Amino acid sequence: MVKVKMISRSNLEWSKDRSGEVPRAHRNYDPTLNPMSKQVEFTRAVRAAKLDRMFAKPFVGALNGHIDTVKSLATDLTNVGTLVSGAMDGGLIVWDTMLKKPRVTINAHKNSVEGVCVSPDGVACFSASSDKIVRMWDMDQSETLAGSEPLPVAEYLGDFPFSSIDHHYRRPHFATSSEFVLIWDVNRTKPVQKFEWGDDTVSHCRLNKVESDLLACCMTDRGVCVYDLRTKCAHTKVVMEMCCTSLSWSPMDPNVFVAGSDDWNCYLFDLRLPGRPRNVFQGHIHPVTSVDFAPTGTHFCAGSQDNTVRVWELSQTTKSTSQELFHTKRMAKVFSVKWSLDNNYIFSGSEDANVRIWKADASRPIRPLRGAEKNSFNYLRALRDKYSNFQEVRKITNQRNTPKFIRKTALRKKRIQLREAVKEMSRTKSDNLKPLAKRKVVQSIK
Numbered sequence: 001m002v003k004v005k006m007i008s009r010s011n012l013e014w015s016k017d018r019s020g021e022v023p024r025a026h027r028n029y030d031p032t033l034n035p036m037s038k039q040v041e042f043t044r045a046v047r048a049a050k051l052d053r054m055f056a057k058p059f060v061g062a063l064n065g066h067i068d069t070v071k072s073l074a075t076d077l078t079n080v081g082t083l084v085s086g087a088m089d090g091g092l093i094v095w096d097t098m099l100k101k102p103r104v105t106i107n108a109h110k111n112s113v114e115g116v117c118v119s120p121d122g123v124a125c126f127s128a129s130s131d132k133i134v135r136m137w138d139m140d141q142s143e144t145l146a147g148s149e150p151l152p153v154a155e156y157l158g159d160f161p162f163s164s165i166d167h168h169y170r171r172p173h174f175a176t177s178s179e180f181v182l183i184w185d186v187n188r189t190k191p192v193q194k195f196e197w198g199d200d201t202v203s204h205c206r207l208n209k210v211e212s213d214l215l216a217c218c219m220t221d222r223g224v225c226v227y228d229l230r231t232k233c234a235h236t237k238v239v240m241e242m243c244c245t246s247l248s249w250s251p252m253d254p255n256v257f258v259a260g261s262d263d264w265n266c267y268l269f270d271l272r273l274p275g276r277p278r279n280v281f282q283g284h285i286h287p288v289t290s291v292d293f294a295p296t297g298t299h300f301c302a303g304s305q306d307n308t309v310r311v312w313e314l315s316q317t318t319k320s321t322s323q324e325l326f327h328t329k330r331m332a333k334v335f336s337v338k339w340s341l342d343n344n345y346i347f348s349g350s351e352d353a354n355v356r357i358w359k360a361d362a363s364r365p366i367r368p369l370r371g372a373e374k375n376s377f378n379y380l381r382a383l384r385d386k387y388s389n390f391q392e393v394r395k396i397t398n399q400r401n402t403p404k405f406i407r408k409t410a411l412r413k414k415r416i417q418l419r420e421a422v423k424e425m426s427r428t429k430s431d432n433l434k435p436l437a438k439r440k441v442v443q444s445i446k
Helices: 037-054 139-144 372-386 391-397 404-432
Strands: 059-064 070-076 079-087 091-096 101-107 113-118 124-129 133-138 154-157 164-167 173-177 181-185 191-195 202-207 214-219 223-228 233-239 244-249 256-261 266-270 279-281 288-293 299-304 309-313 324-326 334-339 345-350 354-359
Touching: 037 372, 037 391, 070 345, 070 354, 079 113, 091 113, 091 124, 124 164, 133 139, 164 202, 173 202, 181 214, 202 244, 214 244, 256 288, 256 299, 299 334, 299 345, 309 345
Parallel strands: 070 113, 070 334, 113 164, 244 288, 288 334
Antiparallel strands: 059 354, 070 079, 079 091, 091 101, 113 124, 124 133, 133 154, 164 173, 173 181, 181 191, 202 214, 214 223, 223 233, 244 256, 256 266, 266 279, 288 299, 299 309, 309 324, 334 345, 345 354
16 A cells, blocks of 8 residues: 655745736745754844834824713723723713714713723713712613714612722622722612722722622722622731722633732732732823733733833733833823733823723734745844743844833932832841840730
């Protein structure tokens, strides 16, 4: 019996996308036949890093429709192209991000819309306002009645102004934050659960995406609390040096969440080690107003009052600087950020009443890649990552055009931190030179 080996080739891989492309050819990767392969690869890696920065154009477009600050954003789990935004003038807009046009504009509240969320089934949208009212809107009705003003399906009255809202991922419940943390049933007008820890206001709350009965919230007493809806009690509380303004759970690890603080930093916490943060991400020069995780759980983005949006990578636990920096000349303070469900775009709402769309991967083309073009793009990316630790490649990859006022403020911040570190070292050294009886071992508590 004669053995026959069949060669199968896909027309998609071997056909040319353009008439001017060089046809694909076979290569022999034997190292003995390519003695200069490492040098050639390094040269290509440097060129790939340069091309990556040359074609980095993250800004996609702006959605104009609000007349005041965009305070909150929400995405639909059933439709990638749907985005809901709420503004401080009480307006609510359902956007079609593919067409960059609003599907419907709603005068939802008399006061500011502090939070919006969409139910996991994509049927209803909830808006919480500082006028002590939570309204439920029908998403299908808003599409069919685009020419008229939709009416709310239900209303939920509270005793205090609401500051945020989030929907449960498995049950028809949603959580709101005000003076207390309240759990509401969609079919009831009164809250079914109530959580409180102290007398301070709760500024932000988020439900876990994996362990959906875990609820985390930020408080004005500089605390970050985690509650368990099953046991109806508090799980843990972390007190920080300054107030946390927002937080977001990791969609992949139920024990991890990131919190944005007024001290310009983002903190990564793990419930298994609640005493201290796992990592501190620096870069902003003003308070962080909003954070959100990527659907893959490997990155997260943050918006700040310094008019920028930054992206960090969690895999580089020793590196606290941001991977990407998004800004425009006309963009004002950023109050809300949201990562798209297809992991390709980032939405940001700012004080100039615009919702901006950014590419999560700044240099990747928006159009689909196929054939030899896709193979070339993946090959150059692999070379850039392989030689990313070399100084020539790292210098080009980390280069960003930072605004002048941000660069100056960051340098001033580093000098202040250096002076404080020198003072602390001198203080510790002088304290250790004292006799043991004169050292301050126990701190007095009044």
